[in-house]
Amino acid sequence: MRHTKKAVVAGVALLTAFTLAGCAGGTGGSGSGNAADPAACAPSEGKVTLDFTSWIPGIEDVAKIWNAENPDIQVKVQTGPNGNSGTYSSFFSQLEAGNAPDLGQIEYDALSSFRVQDGLEDLSACKDVVAAKDKFIPWTWNQVTLGTDGVYGIPQDSGPMALFYRSDLFEKNGIKVPTTWAEYKEAAKEVRKAGGYITNFSTADINQFAGLVWQTGGDWFSNDGDAWKVNLTGDESKTVADYWQDLIKEDLVSTYPAWTEEWNNAYNSGKVWSWNSAVWGANSISSGAPDTSGKWSVAPSPQWNAGDKAAGNWGGSSVAVFKGSKHPYEAAKFALWLNTSDEALSALNKSANIYPATTEGLKLPSLQEGVEFYGGQKIYDVFAEAAAEVNPDFVWGPTMTQTYADVSDGFQKAASGQGTLLEALQSAQTKTVDALKAQSIPVSE
Amino acid sequence: MSLLTRTRGATATDLPSTRGPRESIMSRTAALLIMGVFTLYFLVPIWWLFIASTKDRGQLLTTNALWFADWNLFANIGDLVSYNNGIYFRWLLNSLAYAGLGALLATVFAGMAGYALGKYRFRGREAFFNIVLGGVLVPATALALPLFLLFSQVNLTNTFWSVLLPSIVSPFGVYLARIYASSSVPDELIEAARLDGSGEVRTFFTVSSRLMAPALVTIFLFQFVSIWNNFFLPLIMLRSQDLFPVTYGLYTWNTQLNQIPELRTYVLVGAFLSIVPLIIAFLLLQRFWRNGLGNGSVK
Numbered sequence: 001m002r003h004t005k006k007a008v009v010a011g012v013a014l015l016t017a018f019t020l021a022g023c024a025g026g027t028g029g030s031g032s033g034n035a036a037d038p039a040a041c042a043p044s045e046g047k048v049t050l051d052f053t054s055w056i057p058g059i060e061d062v063a064k065i066w067n068a069e070n071p072d073i074q075v076k077v078q079t080g081p082n083g084n085s086g087t088y089s090s091f092f093s094q095l096e097a098g099n100a101p102d103l104g105q106i107e108y109d110a111l112s113s114f115r116v117q118d119g120l121e122d123l124s125a126c127k128d129v130v131a132a133k134d135k136f137i138p139w140t141w142n143q144v145t146l147g148t149d150g151v152y153g154i155p156q157d158s159g160p161m162a163l164f165y166r167s168d169l170f171e172k173n174g175i176k177v178p179t180t181w182a183e184y185k186e187a188a189k190e191v192r193k194a195g196g197y198i199t200n201f202s203t204a205d206i207n208q209f210a211g212l213v214w215q216t217g218g219d220w221f222s223n224d225g226d227a228w229k230v231n232l233t234g235d236e237s238k239t240v241a242d243y244w245q246d247l248i249k250e251d252l253v254s255t256y257p258a259w260t261e262e263w264n265n266a267y268n269s270g271k272v273w274s275w276n277s278a279v280w281g282a283n284s285i286s287s288g289a290p291d292t293s294g295k296w297s298v299a300p301s302p303q304w305n306a307g308d309k310a311a312g313n314w315g316g317s318s319v320a321v322f323k324g325s326k327h328p329y330e331a332a333k334f335a336l337w338l339n340t341s342d343e344a345l346s347a348l349n350k351s352a353n354i355y356p357a358t359t360e361g362l363k364l365p366s367l368q369e370g371v372e373f374y375g376g377q378k379i380y381d382v383f384a385e386a387a388a389e390v391n392p393d394f395v396w397g398p399t400m401t402q403t404y405a406d407v408s409d410g411f412q413k414a415a416s417g418q419g420t421l422l423e424a425l426q427s428a429q430t431k432t433v434d435a436l437k438a439q440s441i442p443v444s445e
Numbered sequence: 446m447s448l449l450t451r452t453r454g455a456t457a458t459d460l461p462s463t464r465g466p467r468e469s470i471m472s473r474t475a476a477l478l479i480m481g482v483f484t485l486y487f488l489v490p491i492w493w494l495f496i497a498s499t500k501d502r503g504q505l506l507t508t509n510a511l512w513f514a515d516w517n518l519f520a521n522i523g524d525l526v527s528y529n530n531g532i533y534f535r536w537l538l539n540s541l542a543y544a545g546l547g548a549l550l551a552t553v554f555a556g557m558a559g560y561a562l563g564k565y566r567f568r569g570r571e572a573f574f575n576i577v578l579g580g581v582l583v584p585a586t587a588l589a590l591p592l593f594l595l596f597s598q599v600n601l602t603n604t605f606w607s608v609l610l611p612s613i614v615s616p617f618g619v620y621l622a623r624i625y626a627s628s629s630v631p632d633e634l635i636e637a638a639r640l641d642g643s644g645e646v647r648t649f650f651t652v653s654s655r656l657m658a659p660a661l662v663t664i665f666l667f668q669f670v671s672i673w674n675n676f677f678l679p680l681i682m683l684r685s686q687d688l689f690p691v692t693y694g695l696y697t698w699n700t701q702l703n704q705i706p707e708l709r710t711y712v713l714v715g716a717f718l719s720i721v722p723l724i725i726a727f728l729l730l731q732r733f734w735r736n737g738l739g740n741g742s743v744k
Contacts, residue, residue, distance in 0.1 A: 053684060055697070057705045078603075078684040081700040086680050093590055093681060097597030101684070268507065280703060287706030291507055352704040 041126035043329045049074045050331055051101035053091070054319070055082045058351030062344055066337060073330045075103075083107050083317075084401065091322070095119045100322040102331045106153060107317045108143040109207060112221075112398040114320065115152055116441055121321040122150040126332040129154070135340050139392035140357040144318050147223050147395055153318030154335040155357035157348075159278030160386035161211050161312040164285060166273045167297035167375065169196065177299055181243060184302045188252040197272050201244055202258035203411035206404040208277070208314050212240045214394045215312030216304060221397035227442035228397060232407070232429040233422070239304070241421040248415060255415040264288035276301055278314035279355045279383040286373040294372070298379040300386060311386035313394070316357065355383065362387060399435045406431045491720070498717040502710050521714045524707070533715055535687060536694040540673060541722060542605075543690055547612035548669035555615045555668075556661050559622020560649055564630060574623065580616030589677040596682065607682040608690070612672045618664035625660035626653065662730050669726060691719045 052063065052075050060077040067074050078101065080087040088110055094100040095117065106114060114120050123129040129151055133141055140155035163178075170177055170187075173194045178184035188198035202208055210220060218236025222229045231237075247253045254272055256263040266272045268289035275281060285296060301311055319335040321328050338344045345361045348354035356362060362384045370376040397403060410424020436443045489511075497505060499518040508514040525533050562574050592611050596602045601610075630653045638648040654661065679693040686694065695715050698708045 051684075055701060057701045057708070079686050079697065080684065081680075081697045085696070085700045090681060090684070093593050094597075094602075097594050097602070099597050099600075099602065283706060284703055287502070287702070287709065290502065352701075354704075 038125055038127070040121075041123070041129075041329045041332065044327045047072050047074070048327045048330045049076060050103060050325075050327060050334060051076050051078060052103040052319075052334070053078045053080060053087065053101045054103075054105035055080055055087055056105065056348065056352045056354065059348070061351060062338065062347045065343060065347060066334060070334075073327075073334060075334055083110055088113075088401075091119070092117070095322065095324070098324060100324055102325040102327060103319055103321055103335060105156070105317050106320045107315065108140075109210075109396040109400045111144065111152055111318060111320065112146055112396050113400065115146060116398040116439070119323050120152045121323055121325055121328050121331075122152065123154070123321060123328070123332050124149060124151045126151075126329060128336060129332050132336055132340060135358045135360065137357055137359055137362075137387055137390075139313075139390045139394075140316065142392045143316065143396075144320075148225070153320035154332070154339050156317045156319050156339050157315075157354045158357045158387060158390075159211075159280055159313050159315035159355070160383050160390055161215065161276060161278050161301055161314050162379075162382045162386050163299045163301050164275045164277060164281060164296055165299065166270065166292065166295055168295040169194075169270060169273050178302050179300070180306050181302045181304055185243075185247065185252070188247060189250075191273050192252050196270065197252070197254040197266075199253050199274050199276065200258065200263060200266060200272050201248060201253045201255050201415065203255060203415050204258050204408050205314075206407045206411070209240070209244075209407070209411075210394075211278070211312035211314035212244075212276070213237050213312075214391060215301060215310045216240055217310065217391055219394055220403075221395045223395065224444070227444040228436055229444050230397065230429055230432050230436070232403075232425045232432065237425055238422060241425055245414065245421045248421075268292060279380070279386075280315060280353060282371065282374070282379060283353050294375050296374050297377055298374060298382045300382060309385075309389045310391070311389040313390045355380075397432065397436075398441060399432060399439070402435045403428055403432045494713065494717045494720075498714045500710075502707065505709070505713075518714075521710055522718070525711045525714045525718075528707075528711055532686060533691070533694070533711070533718075536689050536691040537719060537722075539688060540690040540692070540719070543608050543612060544669045544672040547609055547672045548665050550613040551615040551618060551668040552661050552665045554613060555618030555664050556622045556654060556657060557649065558619045559624075559660075560626045560630070560653055560657065562619070563623040563626035564632070564635060564653075574619075577616045577619045580614075581620065585671075585675060586677045589681045592678070593681045602682055603684045603688065605688060608679055608688075611678060612668075612675070615664060615668050618668060621660055621664055622657065625657055629660075630656045666726065666730055670723065673723060691715070695719070 050073065054077065059079070063075045063077045080090060083106065087104075088106075091100060091104055091106075091114070095114075100119070111120070132154075136155050137158065140158050144153040144155055145151055165177060167177075169191075173190065175187050175190045175194075176183070178187045184198070191198040213220065213236050216236040216239055218231075218234050218240070220230070220232055220234075220237070222231070244253070248255065254266060256266050256272075267275070267285060268291050270292065275285070277284070282298075286293070300309065303310060319338060321331045321335065325331055338348075339356070340358050340360075342360070342364070345354070345356045345358070346364055346366065349356070349364055349366050355367075356364065362380075367380040367384070368378065370378050371380075406428035407424055410419065410427055411421060413419050414421045414424055433443055433445065493510060496511060496513060498521060499516055500508065500514050501517045501521070504514040558577070562570060562577075588611070592607075593602060596607050601607050634652060634656075635648060638652050643651070673690075674692065676692055676696070679688075679690050683689055683693070686697070689697070695712050698715070699712050702708050702712075
């Protein structure tokens with residue numbers, strides 16, 4: 001999800017900006033509350049073919065299962081690079097040209113930007129969709145309603161966060177596994193004495209930082225129906241920023257560029273001891289640090305107040321139906337099957353380790369087993385618990401690409417000693433408000 | 446620059462004795478050193494890629510990055526070939542088709558256009574030429590989105606043509622062909638061909654194009670490489686992975702590493718194999734390439 005080359009990202013951002021400039025105007029954040037018209041989700045006559053773009057490896061095999069069972073609704077899968085690495089900009093240009101696919105994979109943090117460009121079909125007109133609401137973990141549903149009465153996608157997966165840690169090293173050095181952030185800092189000092197770093201602070205993964213703010217109960221964006229409110233520097237963000245600023249200042253965390261070989265190596269060689277990351281991080285560690293097999297464990301994320309159970313979320317996607325699709329009913333039907341049926345969820349989990357967004361999905365047999373890399377621990381139990389504790393009120397803004405880039409610029413400087421994390425958030429706050437205004441999206445300050 | 450030029454004279458085997466004093470050992474050593482550093486700089490990444498392609502996933506990170514561990518190259522290639530029904534070779538063939546066909550057509554068009562601009566006098570000739578020259582300045586990336594919208598109008602996005610058609614124009618090729626044609630094709634020869642009853646088109650293909658061969662090969666190589674490396678156009682135009690060129694396909698895999706860690710090996714082996722056609726093209730056409738570049742730069 002994050003293995004991107006800078007230049008490409010910059011280029012893609014440029015192209016996206018082009019497209020955005022092309023179709024902004026008049027469509028900004030229009031209010032909720034339009035009663036959905038059931039006719040907008042009527043079945044089509046005869047045989048239907050749907051185009052579906054997704055970057056999940058092996059998704060074409062899952063679509064084959066559907067195609068075999070549904071001869072009248074055939075799904076053609078097209079793949080591409082993951083969203084921010086190119087597929088989103090393709091979506092935007094296709095929407096502009098009027099030839100977008102029927103369905104597309106969109107991460108939660110990008111849904112808003114498609115919605116303000118009026119690129120998404122509101123699925124609240126589809127009875128089946130509305131009825132399926134209770135199947136999903138409540139906060140994932142909020143990620144696709146975007147705080148309105150509409151439904152702009154079907155939740156696909158989620159990324160509840162927990163603490164991956166080197167149980168062998170913690171034990172060997174007699175360090176207690178931290179349950180609060182205060183203990184985490186104390187542990188960090190001891191780890192540093194033992195010659196390691198407790199974790200790596202990524203200046204590039206702003207959605208990880210957002211996950212930490214999310215856990216703290218903070219909220220970066222809100223929308224009252226008329227205008228967006230940007231709040232990157234609320235109390236919770238300050239708490240998190242100050243905490244990590246301290247760790248960086250006291251040299252208790254490393255700041256390797258994330259997702260590089262150097263970073264992999266730091267974990268593989270036992271230089272870095274823990275990672276507060278999402279459920280899919282289990283895979284990143286096992287692929288990046290193969291030598292440490294059997295030495296990791298997973299515990300719930302450290303808390304701000306002892307005894308709490310708050311969890312953050314990092315990542316997760318939905319399947320959305322694009323405006324202009326001639327078959328929203330069939331598209332919604334397929335999207336629901338893909339993300340709620342046992343057969344699809346187990347296939348997705350098997351082929352690409354997709355962690356489902358439904359409550360039933362968390363009970364998949366493959367998620368009940370011990371994982372060898374983690375010493376046989378049933379790590380998904382920890383994540384299932386975390387998934388239930390994610391704050392449902394966190395909302396993503398419509399300009400996340402820009403916000404991420406600006407925060408990341410500031411974080412990189414802070415990591416090298418210029419400025420602080422909080423200052424980075426403050427400057428990104430201003431720039432985000434400017435960016436919203438530049439796209440004629442109403443902002444209240 | 447001057448350092449390098451001097452060295453070339455100094456190391457040539459047929460150095461004429463009348464050329465004056467030989468250069469000092471110092472400057473020769475310095476030049477060799479600089480060249481050595483640059484050679485290393487360019488070759489080390491390729492060497493790394495080769496070494497990485499021979500390792501399995503576990504050894505990739507844990508063994509010396511610049512030396513062999515267990516020899517797994519063929520196993521890796523086998524995995525790459527079988528992954529996803531051998532889609533990789535499909536991508537490689539696509540790339541060859543886009544770059545080979547595109548470069549061939551681009552060379553023909555640029556050669557004809559440059560020849561016409563260089564050898565015929567007609568109204569608006571300079572205006573045409575300047576407009577074409579202006580095209581050199583427009584980066585391909587900036588054109589990708591407008592092209593997408595144009596192709597959408599005629600329902601050609603996500604087709605073979607959507608990548609091929611934009612690739613067959615080469616403003617730089619027109620420029621090079623004109624410069625080269627005006628200096629290397631004598632007017633007398635064209636005149637003679639006319640007297641012998643040859644039409645203009647026939648003259649171009651049978652006589653002039655032979656004389657322009659070094660320039661044409663240069664144009665072909667330039668265009669081949671630029672199509673092979675063109676990334677944005679496929680990114681914007683294509684959706685079906687059956688149509689992807691190899692660069693875009695590998696990039697797609699690279700963004701999916703997190704879900705399927707094995708892809709890391711495939712991306713490395715795939716990248717290594719994908720430079721082989723380029724190396725072959727260069728080795729075969731190198732002689733012309735050097736001639737062409739030299740000529741273009743002097744005239």
